[in-house]
Amino acid sequence: MSGHSSYTPKTGIEKWIDARMPLPRLAYDSFVAFPVPRNLNYAYTFGGILAIMLVIQILTGVVLAMHYAANTGLAFESVEKIMRDVNSGWLLRYMHANGASFFFVAVYIHIYRGLYYGSYKAPRELLWILGVLIFFLMMATAFMGYVLPWGQMSFWGATVITGFFTAFPVIGESIQQFLLGGFAVDNPTLNRFFSLHYLLPFMLVGVVILHVWALHVTGQTNPTGIEVKHKTDTVAFTPYATIKDAFAMVVFLAVFAYFVFYMPNFLGHPDNYIVADPLKTPAHIVPEWYFLPFYAILRGITFNIGPIDSKLGGVIAMFGSIAVLFVLPWLDTSKVRSAAYRPWYKLFFWLFVIDTIFLGWLGSRPAEGTYVTMAQIATLYYFCFFLIIMPVLGLIETPKRLPNSITEAVLEKNKGGAHAQPAGAAAAPETKG
Amino acid sequence: MKTILKGFAALGLGMALVTGALGAEEGGHSAAEPTHFPIKKPAYQEWSFAGPFGHYDKAQLQRGLKIYKEVCSACHSMKRVAFRDLEELGYSEDQVKAFAAEYEVEDGPNGDGEMFTRAAKPSDYFPSPFPNVEAAAAANNGAAPPDFSLLAKARAVERGFPNFIFDVFTMYQEQGPDYIHALLTGYNEQPPEGMEIPEGTHYNPYFIAGKSLAMAQPIDDGVVSFDDGSPETLEQYSHDVAAFMMWAAEPKLEDRKKTGFRVMMFMLVFAGLLYLTKRKVWSNVDH
Numbered sequence: 182m183s184g185h186s187s188y189t190p191k192t193g194i195e196k197w198i199d200a201r202m203p204l205p206r207l208a209y210d211s212f213v214a215f216p217v218p219r220n221l222n223y224a225y226t227f228g229g230i231l232a233i234m235l236v237i238q239i240l241t242g243v244v245l246a247m248h249y250a251a252n253t254g255l256a257f258e259s260v261e262k263i264m265r266d267v268n269s270g271w272l273l274r275y276m277h278a279n280g281a282s283f284f285f286v287a288v289y290i291h292i293y294r295g296l297y298y299g300s301y302k303a304p305r306e307l308l309w310i311l312g313v314l315i316f317f318l319m320m321a322t323a324f325m326g327y328v329l330p331w332g333q334m335s336f337w338g339a340t341v342i343t344g345f346f347t348a349f350p351v352i353g354e355s356i357q358q359f360l361l362g363g364f365a366v367d368n369p370t371l372n373r374f375f376s377l378h379y380l381l382p383f384m385l386v387g388v389v390i391l392h393v394w395a396l397h398v399t400g401q402t403n404p405t406g407i408e409v410k411h412k413t414d415t416v417a418f419t420p421y422a423t424i425k426d427a428f429a430m431v432v433f434l435a436v437f438a439y440f441v442f443y444m445p446n447f448l449g450h451p452d453n454y455i456v457a458d459p460l461k462t463p464a465h466i467v468p469e470w471y472f473l474p475f476y477a478i479l480r481g482i483t484f485n486i487g488p489i490d491s492k493l494g495g496v497i498a499m500f501g502s503i504a505v506l507f508v509l510p511w512l513d514t515s516k517v518r519s520a521a522y523r524p525w526y527k528l529f530f531w532l533f534v535i536d537t538i539f540l541g542w543l544g545s546r547p548a549e550g551t552y553v554t555m556a557q558i559a560t561l562y563y564f565c566f567f568l569i570i571m572p573v574l575g576l577i578e579t580p581k582r583l584p585n586s587i588t589e590a591v592l593e594k595n596k597g598g599a600h601a602q603p604a605g606a607a608a609a610p611e612t613k614g
Numbered sequence: 615m616k617t618i619l620k621g622f623a624a625l626g627l628g629m630a631l632v633t634g635a636l637g638a639e640e641g642g643h644s645a646a647e648p649t650h651f652p653i654k655k656p657a658y659q660e661w662s663f664a665g666p667f668g669h670y671d672k673a674q675l676q677r678g679l680k681i682y683k684e685v686c687s688a689c690h691s692m693k694r695v696a697f698r699d700l701e702e703l704g705y706s707e708d709q710v711k712a713f714a715a716e717y718e719v720e721d722g723p724n725g726d727g728e729m730f731t732r733a734a735k736p737s738d739y740f741p742s743p744f745p746n747v748e749a750a751a752a753a754n755n756g757a758a759p760p761d762f763s764l765l766a767k768a769r770a771v772e773r774g775f776p777n778f779i780f781d782v783f784t785m786y787q788e789q790g791p792d793y794i795h796a797l798l799t800g801y802n803e804q805p806p807e808g809m810e811i812p813e814g815t816h817y818n819p820y821f822i823a824g825k826s827l828a829m830a831q832p833i834d835d836g837v838v839s840f841d842d843g844s845p846e847t848l849e850q851y852s853h854d855v856a857a858f859m860m861w862a863a864e865p866k867l868e869d870r871k872k873t874g875f876r877v878m879m880f881m882l883v884f885a886g887l888l889y890l891t892k893r894k895v896w897s898n899v900d901h
Contacts, residue, residue, distance in 0.1 A: 442874025592900065
C-alpha cells in the first residue's frame, strides 16, 4: 500500500475478478509484494503469532460453545461433559484455556517490543492506539471467558472485578448492577458474559483489521528505528517475512503444545475445579496470571488521596495503568525511536520489564505486610516510567550516533561478513540460490 | 555485553526484593498457631502417570476402585464418573455390567408416575451416598465430604517462587495425588504443644485449609484386602486411591500425553525444516 500496486492478473478469471472486486490484488499487495525492512528480528514475528492465536481461540471457542450451557446449574457440568465425553473435548478445552494464556504471552512480548523500539512514535500513533484497544478488548474477553466454567475462581473473580465499579461515587452501584444484571453474580451475569464473550472476539477481529491496515499504510518499524528510505532497505514480505514468521510461529506453537499436552492446568487455578459456591469464599481470590500486575497495582493503593478513598484510588490506578498507554506517543519526547541508540532508555526499559514481572508476582501474593510496600514501589516505578522518565529522558539523553539508513546499519553490523552484494541481492533476491 | 551486565544487575535487584518478600512471608509463623496452610508440604511420590510418557497402572486403579467402593464411598460421592468409564481400568464389558448391577439407582417416573429403583446399568453414574449437600453436611458434623470426581485436580498446595518455574521444566503436575497421599498418611502426627484443636476435628499438618479437618483418619493398615498380593498397608492404600482419584479427575490423561508426543515430534521436525528453509531464503540478503 506504500506505493502503487505491482499486481498483474495473469489468468482470465483473475482479470475478471480484479476488474470487479480486487481482493486478490489487496492480498497480493499486503502479503506478497509488501515491502518489509530487511533487518527485522524475531521480536517482530509476534504480530503474526497473535493473528494465529486469535484464529485458534475463535475456532476452538466456536466448537466449545456447541457443547457448553450458559446456565449456573449446568455450566460446570457441561464443561466436565466436554472434558469426559465430547470427542477430543479435552483437547479443545485445554487449547482454549491455555490459548488465552499464550495469547497474552504473545501480546506482552509484542507490547514490550513496541516499547523497546519506539514503534508508537509518529507516524504510527494510531497504529499503537488501535493496538492498545485490542489489548483492552482481549482483557475484557479473557475475563468474561474465565467466568464461564463457573468454578469457584470464576465466580469470585467476577464478584471482585465487578465490585471495582462500586468504588465510583454515586453511579458506581448502578453500573455494577447493570453489568451483573442483578445485585450479585448469578445466572443473568453468566448469560450476558457468555454472549459478550462470543461477541467481543469478532469485534477484536475488526480492530485487528484496522491495526493491520494502519500498519500497511505506515510500514513496519525496525530495530534501528530509521524509516525506510530506499528500496534496498526492504525485502518483499513473501518469501522473506512469510518464512521467518512461519518458523517463529511453529516454535511458539510448540511451546504452547507443551503446555496443552503436558501441563494443561499449570496456568489455571485448582479452585476452578470446584463448582461455584456463593456461600464459600476461597482463601485467596486471585485472577488469571495475565491480570496479576494490574491486580497488584489495584491493591497497592492502600491510602486515601484527598477526597479519593483508597478503593477508588486503586481502581483509578488500575485503569490508569492501561489508559496511560493510549497517550504514550505524546509522552515520549525523544527524537530517536529505537532503544538500541538510547543507552539510558534501554536501562529504564529493562527495569520496566522486571518491574511489571515483579508486579505480576506481587499480584499473586496476599495483600499484607511488605508485599503492599513492594507493590507500591513497583507501581510508582510503573507510572514514573511513562509519566516522568519518558518525557524527561527524551530531552536530556544523548543518543548514540544513528546510521544513515537501514542498509548502512546492516552493512556495519555484518562488516567483514560473507555477503558482499546486499543491494543487488535485495533488488533481485530470486536470482541467487 | 553491557546490556547483559545491566540485565544481570537488574535481575539481582529483583531477586533481592523477592528474597525480602519470602522473608516477610516467614515472619508471621508460630508453631502453635500457624497462619499459613498446609503446615507441612506434601512429599513427592512416584506416580506411573507422571512425565511425558505417563500412563495409568491399571492394577493400581483397580485397587483404588476397591478402596473407594469399600471405604470412601460411604461418605464421598463421585457423581461425574459413570460405570461405563470403568472399562478404562481394564474390566470387560460384562464385568462392568456385573459391577454396576451391585448398585441401586432411582429411575422414573414410570407409566404410573411413580419413581422406582432398579439395578444400575453401565450408562449410569456412581450413585451418591447422600441425597444432597445439606444431607451430607448434616450427617458429617457440618462439613459435607467433597465429591471425588475432580478432587485430584481441585487440590494443590501452592508451589511458590521459584518452584513454579522449575515445575515448567520438570513437568510436575502431580500436586493433587501428592496432596491426597500426604493427607491420608498424615493423621498419626501429634499437634505441637499449645495448639488448640477444635472439637470434632482432627489434626493433620498436611491439610490444605487449616490445622485440622472434620474427617477422621478414614483408612488404616489392613482395612481393605487385595487379591493381587499388594501390601495391605496405609502407604499402599494412599497411593492407590490417590492414583484412582487422578484417573477419575483426568480420565483422558493417557490419550493426552500420547497425542502430545506425536504433536511435539511433528512440531520439532516442522520447525527444523522451516528453519532450514528460512536460512536458504535469507542466505542472499544481509540482515
